Amino acid sequence: DAGVIQSPRHEVTEMGQEVTLRCKPISGHDYLFWYRQTMMRGLELLIYFNNNVPIDDSGMPEDRFSAKMPNASFSTLKIQPSEPRDSAVYFCASKQASGPYGYTFGSGTRLTVV
Amino acid sequence: GQNIDQPTEMTATEGAIVQINCTYQTSGFNGLFWYQQHAGEAPTFLSYNVLDGLEEKGRFSSFLSRSKGYSYLLLKELQMKDSASYLCAVRDWDTDKLIFGTGTRLQVFP
Secondary structure, three states, rough: OOOOOOEOEEEEEOOOOEEEEEOOOHHHHHEEEEEEEEOOOOEEEEEEEEEOOOOOHHHOOOOEEEEEEOOOOOOOOEOOOOOOOOOOEEEEEEEEEOOOOOOOOOOOOOEEEO | OOEEEEEEEEEEEEEEEEEEEEEEEEEEEEEEEEEOOOOOOOEEEEEEEOHHHHHHHEEEEEEOOOOEEEEEEEEEOHHHHHOEEEEEEEEEOOOOOOOEEOEEEEEEEE
């Protein structure tokens, strides 16, 4: 099993540009979570999906952020337009519906907005 | 909502024992997790407690008291590779969301 796969690993972009982060969850996992990590605020849950359906997006900071999961094997997190304060590491995680051990994280995308 | 508190930093000596505490307040509790995160890497699962008591797994143990909203992670026979951040996280009963504390950065010295 390749685990949760995120791309790109690093992204540097200019303020105002659109940024798209990608995630492939573990096959068979029903839940997918997007987190953002900064030194000041730690790991914050942005949005999560169950069976490709967005369940809770209350953590999405602004309308500039959007997330989609068109199928069970792919999700995107988009920021448009990006701002310097969006600089952070963005993690995707997935889990199975049953059992407590399935929160597996991807390697993250380090986003820098200049 | 949920509020999770843990110390920001701790230091310890190789071979020693260290205890990292976590207190939480939650409207609906469905388990407490500990994750380890090395610098520049993803969090990795260490332990899970849903009932009161101690769970032991090799050099690592985790304790939970639901009535006190308290957990600790105990690391024995510390090794240099244990230098990392340790994240306490609570799962919400209603939503299944995993909410993290800000983490405790542990430095192990020779």
